[in-house]
Amino acid sequence: MASIHIEDIRKAYGDFHVLHGVDLDIADGEFVVLVGPSGCGKSTLLRMIAGLEEVTSGTIRIDGRRVNDLDPKDRDIAMVFQSYALYPHMSVKDNMSYSLRLRKAAKEKIAGAVNGAAGKLGLEPFMQRRPRALSGGQRQRVAMGRAIVRQPKAFLFDEPLSNLDARLREHMRAEIKKLHKELGATSVYVTHDQIEAMTLADRIVAMNGGVIQQVGSPLDLYDRPANLFVAGFIGSPAMNVFEARYRHAGDAAEAVLGDGTTIRLARAYPVAEGARITIGIRPEHVIVGENGRGIPAVVELVEPTGFGTILHLRLDGVHIKAFSLERQAPASGAAVDIRFAPDRLHVFDENGARIEAGKAP
Amino acid sequence: MRKKRLGLTIAHRLAILAYIVVALFPLFWLLKVSVTPNELLYSEGVRLWPSSTTFQHFSFVLVHSDFPRFFKNSVIVSGGTAIIVTILASLAGYALSRFTFRAKYWIVALMLLTQMFPLVMLVAPIFKMLSPLGLTNSLTGLIIVYVAFNVPFATFLMQSFFDGIPKDLEEAAMIDGATRFMAFRQIILPLTLPGIAATLGFVFTAAWSELLFALMLISGNQAATFPVGLLSFVSKFSVDFGQMMAAGVLALIPACLFFLLIQRYLVQGLTAGAVKG
Numbered sequence: 001m002a003s004i005h006i007e008d009i010r011k012a013y014g015d016f017h018v019l020h021g022v023d024l025d026i027a028d029g030e031f032v033v034l035v036g037p038s039g040c041g042k043s044t045l046l047r048m049i050a051g052l053e054e055v056t057s058g059t060i061r062i063d064g065r066r067v068n069d070l071d072p073k074d075r076d077i078a079m080v081f082q083s084y085a086l087y088p089h090m091s092v093k094d095n096m097s098y099s100l101r102l103r104k105a106a107k108e109k110i111a112g113a114v115n116g117a118a119g120k121l122g123l124e125p126f127m128q129r130r131p132r133a134l135s136g137g138q139r140q141r142v143a144m145g146r147a148i149v150r151q152p153k154a155f156l157f158d159e160p161l162s163n164l165d166a167r168l169r170e171h172m173r174a175e176i177k178k179l180h181k182e183l184g185a186t187s188v189y190v191t192h193d194q195i196e197a198m199t200l201a202d203r204i205v206a207m208n209g210g211v212i213q214q215v216g217s218p219l220d221l222y223d224r225p226a227n228l229f230v231a232g233f234i235g236s237p238a239m240n241v242f243e244a245r246y247r248h249a250g251d252a253a254e255a256v257l258g259d260g261t262t263i264r265l266a267r268a269y270p271v272a273e274g275a276r277i278t279i280g281i282r283p284e285h286v287i288v289g290e291n292g293r294g295i296p297a298v299v300e301l302v303e304p305t306g307f308g309t310i311l312h313l314r315l316d317g318v319h320i321k322a323f324s325l326e327r328q329a330p331a332s333g334a335a336v337d338i339r340f341a342p343d344r345l346h347v348f349d350e351n352g353a354r355i356e357a358g359k360a361p
Numbered sequence: 362m363r364k365k366r367l368g369l370t371i372a373h374r375l376a377i378l379a380y381i382v383v384a385l386f387p388l389f390w391l392l393k394v395s396v397t398p399n400e401l402l403y404s405e406g407v408r409l410w411p412s413s414t415t416f417q418h419f420s421f422v423l424v425h426s427d428f429p430r431f432f433k434n435s436v437i438v439s440g441g442t443a444i445i446v447t448i449l450a451s452l453a454g455y456a457l458s459r460f461t462f463r464a465k466y467w468i469v470a471l472m473l474l475t476q477m478f479p480l481v482m483l484v485a486p487i488f489k490m491l492s493p494l495g496l497t498n499s500l501t502g503l504i505i506v507y508v509a510f511n512v513p514f515a516t517f518l519m520q521s522f523f524d525g526i527p528k529d530l531e532e533a534a535m536i537d538g539a540t541r542f543m544a545f546r547q548i549i550l551p552l553t554l555p556g557i558a559a560t561l562g563f564v565f566t567a568a569w570s571e572l573l574f575a576l577m578l579i580s581g582n583q584a585a586t587f588p589v590g591l592l593s594f595v596s597k598f599s600v601d602f603g604q605m606m607a608a609g610v611l612a613l614i615p616a617c618l619f620f621l622l623i624q625r626y627l628v629q630g631l632t633a634g635a636v637k638g
């Protein structure tokens with residue numbers, strides 16, 4: 001087990017800059033999930049930790065030791081690939097024992113480690129098969145097994161579950177979480193599946209365009225997104241956001257939308273009167289009523305998910321989504337009125353950075 | 362429905378049969394002439410099979426001609442060329458497939474360029490180069506020339522096979538603790554066996570039937586390969602067709618054996634990409 005320290009890592013392919021100075025400290029035994037849109041550099045960062053990509057500048061340390069110029073084989077880390085990358089010409093057993101055989105471990109030790117991993121992952125019936133004779137889920141397990149037999153310093157996962165169907169993914173997600181509890185191994189996990197990120201992570205690292213946007217616990221990112229990118233990226237359906245102007249109102253404040261609608265904020269924020277702000281509210285915090293108290297809106301679309309209902313609403317050209325656990329939703333086309341729980345509103349400044357409530361300037 | 366299926370199957374089989382007949386007929390004729398006694402060759406007219414057969418041509422070729430030597434030379438030259446070319450082409454093809462390095466573009470362009478000249482143009486300069494080195498009239502010289510001419514194409518062939526193998530595999534191996542070369546040898550090479558077999562087969566047959574350089578660089582019977590040897594059955598006044606065909610039939614044997622040996626991998630190679638996963 002080991003800690004990983006990343007200092008001002010940059011990566012460029014020729015003139016094309018992929019990572020613009022990433023700093024990240026991963027503690028021993030921590031499970032860190034990297035999320036972000038496609039092409040933001042998650043895999044690149046992971047592959048640099050693994051030693052598969054050269055570091056353009058910056059430092060990577062594993063357990064305090066600088067590993068920038070170390071070959072992958074000398075870093076003692078394991079990686080699970082999205083494609084699984086199982087060796088097609090080897091049996092499951094040989095796939096799993098390959099790393100130990102390379103290290104010339106004793107036969108009994110190899111057998112013990114392989115059988116242990118196979119037991120944990122339920123792979124015993126398949127040990128003599130070739131990967132092509134396995135289902136996707138079984139292959140995924142073999143890839144996991146290959147990583148854990150060696151007891152490496154850290155595990156790296158690059159979207160390991162994205163080739164599985166929804167149900168299997170859910171199952172494997174739980175397995176991975178259990179395995180992590182059991183092994184306590186430092187893990188870096190790349191995904192663009194939010195649920196995976198939320199459920200697995202000790203800490204989530206949200207990235208965009210080669211820059212870290214926020215690092216924090218899953219609920220931290222959900223409840224207090226540091227900027228508009230994180231606010232929009234984490235959570236599904238996504239947070240509603242509106243452009244507005246800030247207005248003082250006694251102890252509290254108001255946000256004035258373009259059409260003059262005012263939304264009451266619970267407290268004052270440290271911004272100037274009339275400043276441009278963006279306010280955000282999660283769909284589950286939009287309260288939909290039919291008693292005429294609130295902002296009038298029209299229901300455009302009703303999406304029952306079984307678990308709850310997603311309402312698509314329109315108020316004067318602005319689209320809003322509301323989520324409620326109620327089954328009895330207003331019908332499409334109905335006139336409703338909506339309110340926002342004031343203490344659930346998120347406020348962002350002109351540049352999209354979060355503003356915390358505080359004393360007015 | 363079923364009738365239509367049957368019809369299609371029959372048409373399919375007939376088409377294959379027609380192709381096989383066309384492709385194999387010259388070989389059949391080779392065999393037929395090689396077992397036809399000399400006195401029947403011109404007297405019987407065109408027949409599918411002579412009224413009596415003989416092995417006299419074979420025994421003459423094997424016992425009284427230089428053919429066994431030609432044969433041995435050919436095996437050495439073709440086998441040597443095939444093995445050397447395949448080793449070089451695997452390494453070079455892997456580099457082209459996996460690494461980016463300076464001047465890669467120019468190296469590829471140069472290799473393509475070598476494939477664009479008519480060989481006849483190059484015979485004289487090559488002779489000029491090899492002769493002071495004592496490499497004319499020698500099997501080694503011939504192997505060197507064949508290797509030089511076959512490496513570029515074989516490299517591209519091998520590169521395409523490596524391109525078909527996901528990079529993830531050797532990356533996984535390297536993370537598992539292998540060096541790049543170990544990953545190449547233990548993971549990638551076994552998966553390229555079909556490609557290696559195809560390259561071996563291609564180069565072997567190319568060298569086996571090469572005539573131009575063999576003719577120009579070799580004089581006399583000592584180091585002659587069998588295509589050159591075949592020409593010795595053509596004399597100023599006549600062509601000994603029976604013996605020539607018998608030699609031809611014998612020359613087919615190693616090529617056939619070779620393909621029999623590698624066909625397992627070839628077939629695997631042709632079907633490998635057919636199924637996902």
Ligand SMILES: Nc1ncnc2c1ncn2[C@@H]1O[C@H](COP(=O)(O)OP(=O)(O)OP(=O)(O)O)[C@@H](O)[C@H]1O
Pocket residue numbers: 013016018036037038039040041042043044045192
């Ligand atoms: N060898 C390369 N040469 C040039 N650009 C590259 C190379 N490899 C990756 N990139 C670029 O680097 C950027 C980041 O790629 P990366 O694979 O890290 O994205 P990602 O965040 O993992 O995306 P995804 O979620 O789609 O896997 C992309 O814009 C990609 O085009």
Ligand SMILES: [Mg+2]
Pocket residue numbers: 042043044158
């Ligand atoms: Mg990726």
